[in-house]
Amino acid sequence: MKKNVLIIGAGGVGQVAAHKCAQHNRLLGDIHIASRSIKKCLAVIDSVHEKGALQNPKGVLKAHQLDAMDTAAVKRLIEQTGSQIVINLGHAFVNMSVLQACIETGAAYLDTAIHEDADKICETPPWYANHEWKRKAICAEKGITAILGCGFDPGVVNAYAALAVNEYFDSVDSIDIIDINAGSHGKYFATNFNPEINFREFTGQVWSWQNGCWQSNKMFEVKRTDDLPVVGQQTAYLTGHDELHSLSQNLNVPNIRFWMxxxxxxxxxxxxxxNIGLLSEKxxxxxxxxxxxxLQLVKAVLPDPASLAPGYIGKTCIGNLVKGTKDGQPREVFVYNVADHVEAFAEVGSQGISYTAGVPAVAAAILIAQGQWDVKKMANVEELPYQPFINLMNRMGLPTHLREAGQEDSLISFDLEETSEA
Amino acid sequence: MKKNVLIIGAGGVGQVAAHKCAQHNRLLGDIHIASRSIKKCLAVIDSVHEKGALQNPKGVLKAHQLDAMDTAAVKRLIEQTGSQIVINLGHAFVNMSVLQACIETGAAYLDTAIHEDADKICETPPWYANHEWKRKAICAEKGITAILGCGFDPGVVNAYAALAVNEYFDSVDSIDIIDINAGSHGKYFATNFNPEINFREFTGQVWSWQNGCWQSNKMFEVKRTDDLPVVGQQTAYLTGHDELHSLSQNLNVPNIRFWMxxxxxxxxxxxxxxNIGLLSEKxxxxxxxxxxxxLQLVKAVLPDPASLAPGYIGKTCIGNLVKGTKDGQPREVFVYNVADHVEAFAEVGSQGISYTAGVPAVAAAILIAQGQWDVKKMANVEELPYQPFINLMNRMGLPTHLREAGQEDSLISFDLEETSEA
Structure with missing residues (x-):
């Protein structure tokens, strides 16, 4: 049982996490939020108070200025605040320094995206092996719980992959993760999270896992069109993405692809x-x-993703299309969630993309606090029990559904002995 | 009679001017070229020597480092080099400092584009009245020859306007200046001259002179399609441009528009x-x-316009479509030039857009040196005798043609007593 949460990062996802932690602060204890900009932390805290989100209104909710690249500073803040769970929602360059601070203090570590070095893009797969997994042994040795990539994608879709493999198939041939944002922010152009990180996903090689090997394509080279729940007919493009780099290693599935x-x-x-060279990191x-x-100038001229929330309308649909065989017959299922930008904004003041990334991280923190996911080692989400995670998210605003040919879509949930709190 | 030429600016147009001055250095005397970057000046000089362009091979051709925003420095260089003619081909922000140095030294001043303050775009029309024309009185008083806007457009098209008004019509209703570059540089995207100056032309209001008033439109709001000599069917858009700001004041023509x-x-x-905000000057x-x-970053990532020259193919067609009446009958003529990118590169190592801007400036310098245009006052090109200018350009690589319905296109030239040199 761990308690007291330090959230690092006060962008759109940090705001969602702060609200969701506040809604569960009887279990989670003190909530601290830290960022380079303390003003952003204070704005998040104001928003939590405005919504009256603190389950225990007398609970601690505090802002801190922090350079998360500075391991010693992160360590000091973990110690000062007595935080036993760190939810790292800072930009992708700080993972390793924050993880190191957790290893040195014994705090549990959680993040939602893979580590990147600022001057490199799309490194050799599997990406986790270049950075985080180098700390696997030390985490196991010291009993550090470190859960990697626990937003929606990566995160929930990793749980969906494990769920499908275990529940619906004898053998799985392919998992296609499809991420559709059918919402509209009404701006000429904007990215839904940090443009610098967002564009870095698309400017290099597109790695996918096909026939048990890494395959490289160009961005926008391969596409598919699907008729999806709620959002309808949508075209998505083969895209490199974090979750492929652990699913390919942890599941025995020959084809795992990500489509955005x-x-x-x-x-x-x-x-x-x-093409003009404006997305370059050099x-x-x-x-x-x-x-x-x-790329840093492009970030500066584009709208702040957090500013999109008030006017954002429409829905997202993210899910795993899984194909394989069951009882000797071919089978195909789509495990998915649909989220709504307007509902997300009403609840936590952020748009739906931030919501889908922030809620799973807090669900994971709750599962660590309760012990189910306090695994005393480094793990990706597909290595953890998916049942309590899926159940918890059903109650926290991100319900999981199943679509299968010839059947009505249905909610997926599990009969478990659960604590009353979460 | 003036001699010794100082060229300010060592971009594509500066290179053309250096070659053309070199080809006429028996008349023009010493040739100096100055720029912020002395390396660029030295490269231009190398190119002149490579082509063996110096008419008098023993003539002076020298490079100088110069900050043309610094009037005192320009003045010192004019005095040190004994230059009596300054061809200002620097960026549009240095006109006033260079002009001031000419006023203080007595040198003749020539430029090819209107002055701009770096932090303003598309000021109140007529633009010349905001900067250059404020020096009209002092130029007249001191007998300074200052010829404004003497590239192709502005410049040659101003002469075409005066020519058409004087030679072909009793009254003119409209002058539509049409500028088509039907060439291809083979890059994803590039501008044909300094991107910073190029884009500034299109990011503000589009001013045109219609029914004797200034009219404001948006860029790409109004277009026309014409079947033009050599380049064929072409679409052009109503665009704000320097020459409208003098032609509107100097000619009695109710409609003067520029189309690019x-x-x-x-x-x-x-x-x-x-739309993203990347063309902002703020x-x-x-x-x-x-x-x-x-805008300065966009400039830095786009190809250097001078680098386009070797691969540039195709032709430009720039001319004035003039409508009015003659002898009580409606009349319409198109006075134009066609230039060839490949021929320009072969002769002077620059592409056609630089060629069409640089040759007229040197033609004007020759006319100043010979006295015909050494008018001891500030003037725009339409205020000067167009006959020797047209004739000289016919011989210097930019011949002028006339198109009129029912007739073969023909070269325009004038019977004049001319010096043997030019």
Whole structure:
């Protein structure tokens, strides 16, 4: 049993996590939120108070200024706040420094995206082996709980993969993870999370796991169109993504691919920016001698993703299309969630993309606090029991559904002995 | 009679001017080329020697480092080099400082584009009245020859306007200046001259002179399609441009418009960059605290216009479509030039757009050196005798043609007593 949570990062996902932790603070204890900008932390805290989200209104909820690249500073803050669970929602460059602080203090570590070095994109697969997994042995040795990639994707979709493999198939041939945002923010162009991290996903090689090997494609080279629950007919493109890098190693499934939905307008803007060189992470020299990273300027001129929330309408549909055999017959299921931008904003003041990433991280924190996921080692989500996670998310705003040909779509839940709190 | 030429600016147009001055250095005397980057000046000089362009091989051809925003420095260089003619081909922000140095030294001043303040775009029309024309009185008083806007457009098209008004009509109703570059540089995207200056033309209001008033439109709001000599069917868009701001004041013509040809790809890229805010001349602040002008970064990532020259193919067609009456009958003529990118590169190592801008400036310098245009006052090109200018350009590589319904296209030239040199 662990308690007291330190949330690192006060962007859209940090805000969702703060609200959701507040809603469960009788179990989770003190809630601390830290970011480079204390103003952003204070704004998140104001928003929590506005919604009256604290389950225990007398619980601690505090803001801290923090450079999360500085392991010693993270360690001091963990110790000062007595935090036993760290939810790292900072940008992807801080994972290793925050993880190290957890290893040194014994706190449980959680994140929602893979570590990146700022000057590299799309490294050699499997990506986890380049950074996080190098700490597997030390985590096991010291009994550190470190849960990697526990947002929606990666995260929930990893649980969906484990669920499908265990519940519905004797053998699985393919898992296609499909991520569709059918919402509209009403801006000319915006990304749904940090543009710098967002674009870095698409500017390099597209790695996928096919026939048991890594395959490399170009972005927007391969696409598929599906008729999906609620959001209807949608086109998605083969995209490199974190979860493939653990699922390929942890499941015995020969084909695991990730598909992200993009409209023609997004693709046009992306292609113009990329082809001109404006998505580069390498600095260029201006006439006046300034050294500027183009991608950082693009981030500065695009809307702040958090600012999109009030006007965001429509829904997301993210799920796993799984094909294989059961009892000698071919079988195909789609395990999915549908989230609503307007409902997310009403509940926690963030848009749906932030909501789907932040809620699973807090669900995981609750499962660590309760012990089910306090596994005293480093794990990806597919290595953990998915039943309590799916059940908990059903109650926390991200219900899981099953679609199978010839049947009505249905909620997936499990009969478990559960604690009354969560 | 003036001699010794100082060329300011060592971009594509500066290179053309250096070659053309070298080809006429028996008349023009010493040739000096100055720029912020002395390396660029030295490269231009190498190119002149490679082509053996110096008419008098023993003539002076020298490079100088110069900050043209610094009037005192420009003045010193004019005095040190004994230059009596300054061809200002630097960026549009240095006109006033260079002009001031000419006023103080007595040198003749020539430029090819209107002055701009770096932090303003598309000021109140007529633009010349905001900057250059404020020096009209002092130029007249001191007998300074200052010829404004003497590239192709503005410049040659101003002469075409005066020519058409004087030679072909009793009264003119409209002058539509049409600028088509039907060439291809083979890059994903590039501008034909300094991207910073190029984009600034299109990011503000589009001013045109219609029914004797200034009218404001948006860029790409109004278009026309014409079947033009050599380049064929072409679509051009109503665009704000320098020459309208003097022609409207100096000619008694109620409608004077400028149209620039753009392909759909150019418009798409332009719209993406503009809509995202990347063409802004106002600095933005990055996460790391850097203050960056987006347009300056865009300039830094786009190809150097001078680098396009070797691979550039195709032709340009720029001309004035003039409508009015003659002898009581409606009349319509198109006065135009066609230039060839490959021929320009073969002669002077620059592409056709630089060629069409640089040759007229040197033609004007020759006319100043010979006295015909050494008018001891400030003037726009339409205020000067067009006959020797047209004749000289016929011989210098930019012949002028006339198209009129029912007739073969013909060369326009004038019977003049001319010096043997030019």
């Amino acid at each position: 939905g993009f409209g023609e307008h997004y693709i046009n803007v992306f292609n113009v920016l990329r 600095p260029v020299t201006l006439d006046n001698g300034q050294q500027v990273v183009p | 040809g753009f392909g759909e790809h150019y418009i798409n890229v332009f719209n993406v960059l503009r 600095p933005v602040t990055l996460d790391n605290g850097q203050q960056v002008v987006p």
